[in-house]
Amino acid sequence: MALLEVKQLHKRFGGLHAVNDVSFQVEPGQIKAVIGPNGAGKTTLFNMISGTFPATSGAVLFQGRELRGKKPFQVASLGMARTYQNIKMFSGMTALENVMVGRHVQSHAGFLSSMFHMPWTWKEELDIREKSMELLALLEIEEHAHTEAASLAFGQQRAVELARALALEPTLLLLDEPAAGLNIYETAEVGRLITKIRDLGITVLLVEHDMSLVMDISDEIVVLCFGEKIAEDLPTAIQQNPEVIKIYLGEE
Amino acid sequence: MKKLLSILPLLVVVIGVHLLTSATDTMYYLTQMTMSAYYSLLIIGLCVLMGYAGQISLGHAGFFAIGGYLSAALTTRSLIPYQDTLPVKLLDSAGFLLAGQDIYGDSLLVVTPWAACIIAVVTAALIAVAIGIPVLKLKGHYLAMATLGFGIIVYRVALACEYFGEADGISEVPAFMLFPGLSVSGNFGDRVSNYYIAWGLLLIGMVLLLNLMDSRVGRALRGIHGSEEAADAMGVNTARFKLQTFVLSAVFAAIAGVFLTHYNGGIGPSEAGVMKSVRYVAIVAVGGMANLWGTLLMGIVLNFLSLRGVFGSYDDAVFGLILILIMLFAPNGILSINVRYCLKQLTGRNKQDREGEV
């Protein structure tokens, strides 16, 4: 069974069909990319999958479960984490604390037990801290753990954001333009980190603009244009697809 | 336990102030210190709501007044006319009623202070839930106006209801016996014990909030403040957390209201006024918003000065001016200017340690 199934998804903003009848599946363990020129509806598609806003029609099934009407925090607790194109760090918090927020769904302490510092929260707190440090180490930024996240370099913030998303222990990771704003070295670096994440057994669905990154790391690619799916294939096949070349690669 | 250690110096200061005033024969200062402590209890609760969860409230004097007024009314207004109604019977069978006499010698039937306190605080919490669910969906100006509106409604109701004493408020509120030998009251003989009750309460509140901030919940709240959308995507039920914080701060405000009312022996409508709410917001802003220690310090200092009448007839003007100046020149609070700058100068080191607030 596919991990994520997108079925005839539609989104209309007034008269504009931002996403029009898009269907595809994401198999467990793969890196799947959605590409397309600006305004193709990639981010809209993402926001519908993660529950930021509802689809006009169509369905999203995650592990066979319908996500309609689920809010982002509910989708997150089902095991789907996401990052943002324009990184959304928690300002005023250190990199470590940012990642620790990511452990939210994996921990339970509430208002009262936190206020009274109940013994059963001690172990949980230690666990959160350890796991978060491990993730920072995995993404090779543990030396910045105690720096305020918003003051880190852009590429490092990306890594912190990835660590934060991984802290949820997601089965599916949604990455919204992970290479946006990065130079070619940083892009290659992020590509390497994404493959590393996939090798941990986490399925990745990414939306991307940067063709080099997508071609390098994805197992399958969906091409969107003006809200419609025009192709879905292996990277090599996509590179040969005349329609894709015409509307996407051709314009460069 | 680390939190308890960080509270220790404050405890020393509290005892030190007592000893100092008794040595210099200036014990009358303790009265204002006691009142400042109660106001500060409300203010640190508001600090968590505003500074950490990022939700402004211009109606917290309303919760203070709900606590104070309910507890005052229940412990002074006689229930004899309603003796046969179900709620009164229930209270009676639970042992929450107290028979007595008023100053004219007429017999009274009132609620015991403990029961009144619980009823008042629970009511404030319930109202906070009812108001919070719709209000906290709003942001920015809308949230500010909605909470301001709530505050004005409480003020108007206090002013318009005969039960709450209209413009005169409620006086002759009895002492609140916490347990035999220790009661919250304005009696001259109880001044020192009340000073310690107030500060004990404030210290407990402070420890609880420090614990809360350094926990899963606290991080989630700061996350909401940092980026609500990202916190949501991290699985934080933002609506619920905001609501719980709102209720928590309302409970702090109500408790402060109950205790201060018993201490003062009464409460008037000005406690529910908009200016009070604005003043609390001002103090949180001066303290540095997301800074419990700074807020506590400023809460004590400014309330003490104001209660001593240092600002004279310019009391409200001073708080208005403070608001503007702080927001214009030091939006991170008054402590952020000196301490951070001086630390940098002294150590030549960047602010790495965000724990060192004071």
Added chain:
Amino acid sequence: MTLELAIQYLMAGITYGSIYAIVAIGFNIIYNTTGIINFAQGEFVMFGGMIAITLLNFMPLPIAIFLAVAITMVIGALIEICFIRWLKSPSVLRMIIITIGISILSREVAVHIWGESIRSLPYFVGNEITSIPILGARISPQVLWVVLVSALMVLCLGIFFKTTSVGREMRACAANRKAATLCGINTQNMVTLSFILSAGIGALAGCVMSPITYSQYDMGTGLAIKGFTVAILGGLGSSGGAVAAGLLLGIIEAFSVSVVPLAFQDAISIAILLAILFVRPQGLFGSKEAAGLKEY
């Protein structure tokens, strides 16, 4: 309820409603150019009335009113220049707190100048017992003044925004500040102008209403919250909506007197505000679609 009484209530409602509408339009003008809700809007009304009352000791009424409006406009400009102009993209929370601070400070200045006593301007025509019979009800001519002046202000503002180049530049600034800057419009001056304008209309409203509703140093907060209610009710930023909503709130308030004790009257309009905020933050006349793009 007799017809006469109903008309009496209706006229009272329209009077108060016009004032609320003017305060709401004041909110809108500033909101449109800056995105700020000016919590000190009610204080402009207070200043207008109070200054005119003081000036009346030295000069005839029309000149006193004219000067009071001019002085309040200067105050508006000063507020913008001192507290708003030089802030670079401040957060909403910061702006709220600053304008609240300004409102408190204005009130404190007023109480130290004029004291806590209630004052009023004399009736423009006749005195408090002069009345005009309308359909059997007796209406004070001042009521007509209020309605007339308010209507004129709305009309003039409409003409100003539609036909003059400055008005058009202000609208451009409202629609898209960045684009307006790129077109060579000095948006900062537009913001100052918006404060001057809304101080001016607030002050004029403060003068015409003073004989009926009186002026006092602390009248601002109540007016501000009602004006805000009206601004929201009519859809934030819409002048036409503000007029309709203002009249609606005024009339509801006036008729509620026959049902609810006077002491709770403010609570009624605030309850309306809360209800609107919860149910339709885009206002009665705003579209849901457009509202989806805004943040509440």
